Amino acid sequence: MTKSISSIGQRSTRQRTAVVDSLQRNEDFRSSQEIHDQLRHEGISVGLSTVYRTLQALAEAGEVDVIVRDDGESVYRLCSEHHHHHLVCRRCRTTVELEAPSVETWAHKVAADHGFTDTTHTIEIWGLCPDCTTAD
Amino acid sequence: MTKSISSIGQRSTRQRTAVVDSLQRNEDFRSSQEIHDQLRHEGISVGLSTVYRTLQALAEAGEVDVIVRDDGESVYRLCSEHHHHHLVCRRCRTTVELEAPSVETWAHKVAADHGFTDTTHTIEIWGLCPDCTTAD
DNA sequence: ATAGGTGCAAAGCATTTGCAGCAGC
DNA sequence: GCTGCTGCAAATGCTTTGCACCTAT
Numbered sequence: 001m002t003k004s005i006s007s008i009g010q011r012s013t014r015q016r017t018a019v020v021d022s023l024q025r026n027e028d029f030r031s032s033q034e035i036h037d038q039l040r041h042e043g044i045s046v047g048l049s050t051v052y053r054t055l056q057a058l059a060e061a062g063e064v065d066v067i068v069r070d071d072g073e074s075v076y077r078l079c080s081e082h083h084h085h086h087l088v089c090r091r092c093r094t095t096v097e098l099e100a101p102s103v104e105t106w107a108h109k110v111a112a113d114h115g116f117t118d119t120t121h122t123i124e125i126w127g128l129c130p131d132c133t134t135a136d
Numbered sequence: 137m138t139k140s141i142s143s144i145g146q147r148s149t150r151q152r153t154a155v156v157d158s159l160q161r162n163e164d165f166r167s168s169q170e171i172h173d174q175l176r177h178e179g180i181s182v183g184l185s186t187v188y189r190t191l192q193a194l195a196e197a198g199e200v201d202v203i204v205r206d207d208g209e210s211v212y213r214l215c216s217e218h219h220h221h222h223l224v225c226r227r228c229r230t231t232v233e234l235e236a237p238s239v240e241t242w243a244h245k246v247a248a249d250h251g252f253t254d255t256t257h258t259i260e261i262w263g264l265c266p267d268c269t270t271a272d
Numbered sequence: 273a274t275a276g277g278t279g280c281a282a283a284g285c286a287t288t289t290g291c292a293g294c295a296g297c
Numbered sequence: 298g299c300t301g302c303t304g305c306a307a308a309t310g311c312t313t314t315g316c317a318c319c320t321a322t
Contacts, residue, residue, distance in 0.1 A: 011296050011301060033286075047304040052287065072208035072311080073286065087247055096250050103239055111263050114223055114232050119263030127247050127255030147276060147321050169311075183279040188312065208286075209311065 008057040015046045019054045028095045029067060029075035029088070067124060089129035098125075144193040151182045155190045164231045165203060165211035165224065203260060225265035234261075 009016065022035050030038075036051045055076050058064040065079040067086070077095075085103075087096040103123060111119040145152065158171050166174075172187045191212050194200040201215040203222070213231070221239075223232040239259060247255040 009301075013296075013302065015303070031286085049288080049305080050303055053302085056288095068204050068206060068208055070204060071286095072204055072210065074208070087250055087252060089252070098246060100242065100246075103242060106236065106239060107259075107261050110234060110236075111223055111261050115266035115269070116223060116225070116261075116263035117269045119261055121259070121261040123243075123257070123259045125243050125247050125252075125255055125257040127252035130251035133251070133253045145276075149277065149321075151278070167311085181279095185280080185313080186278055189277085192313095207311095 007063070008054070008061045015050050016054050018044045018046055019051055020058075023058075023064065023076070023078045027077075029065075029077045029086075031069075031073050031075050035076075067122070085123040085125070087125045087127070089132055090126045092129060092132050094129045094131070143199065144190070144197045151186050152190050154180050154182055155187055156194075159194075159200065159212070159214045163213075165201075165213045165222075167205075167209050167211050171212075203258070221259040221261070223261045223263070225263065225268055228265060228268050230265045230267070 018039055019035060022038055032048070032051045032055055035055070036046065036048050039046050039051075055064065055066075059066045059076065063078065064076045066074055066076055068074050085098045085100060087098055088094070100123070107121040107123075108119060111117075111121075154175055155171060158174055168184070168187045168191055171191070172182065172184050175182050175187075191200065191202075195202045195212065199214065200212045201222075202210055202212055204210050221234045221236060223234055224230070236259070243257040243259075244255060247253075247257075
């Protein structure tokens with residue numbers, strides 16, 4: 001299970017394990033800095049650059065989902081094995097994972113119709129979750 | 137026609153006119169810096185901060201579309217009067233404006249199903265346009 | 273005349289990078 | 298012991314801000 005995760009790099013280090021562990025214990029998208037902070041609070045000292053480098057490697061290896069928030073900060077989350085999208089609370093960041101075969105199909109069809117190749121897409125839905133709606 | 141554009145701020149200045157003009161003459165998404173560069177090449181001197189401030193104001197007024205690129209840079213484009221999405225060439229930035237009523241519906245429905253309120257969504261499709269595909 | 277706008281330079285942030293030291297293998 | 302990994306600090310790149318000057322009204 002941790003097997004596939006350690007598919008990045010050639011060595012298993014305390015730092016990488018810590019970052020991956022942190023990802024595994026969290027459902028929502030978090031930035032490098034947030035992950036770094038959490039580790040620090042847990043008493044685990046890992047350099048910020050190492051966190052960045054690790055997340056980057058994981059993203060390249062396809063082990064994590066990356067989305068760029070409206071403010072330009074990149075946030076990461078371990079992803080399930082297949083493509084999906086998210087419904088995110090803009091206040092508390094609660095995240096619901098969505099599957100949308102019909103939208104996938106639509107995206108590829110539309111792109112193909114216009115002669116585009118090698119397509120990818122970004123679909124994110126933002127809103128207020130039930131709790132935050134009530135909290136108003 | 138320029139009327140609605142001048143809806144930001146209280147004064148009509150050379151600089152704002154220049155930025156809006158530049159937007160009107162371009163179909164694709166461009167960053168503040170790119171717009172600033174273009175104006176400079178046209179011999180129009182406008183401070184970079186002014187470009188940023190103007191685009192920000194336009195975005196707040198809903199006059200332009202903003203999307204955050206994968207690298208975290210914000211890019212702007214005058215938007216038509218209604219909600220829509222984009223198919224963008226990741227190499228040359230050619231942009232096709234899309235309308236997708238079915239996807240709109242899907243997004244709102246999915247959000248509502250999970251009890252989310254006040255929802256918005258981001259849908260961008262990236263790929264290589266026909267020209268750039270051929271250029272390989 | 274008088275606020276709102278502008279421009280510069282400095283500050284802020286997230287992220288990347290160079291390099292010397294450290295540690296898996 | 299070699300090589301990859303780490304961590305610091307400095308650098309980078311986009312964006313924001315403070316502040317004095319300018320200018321449309």
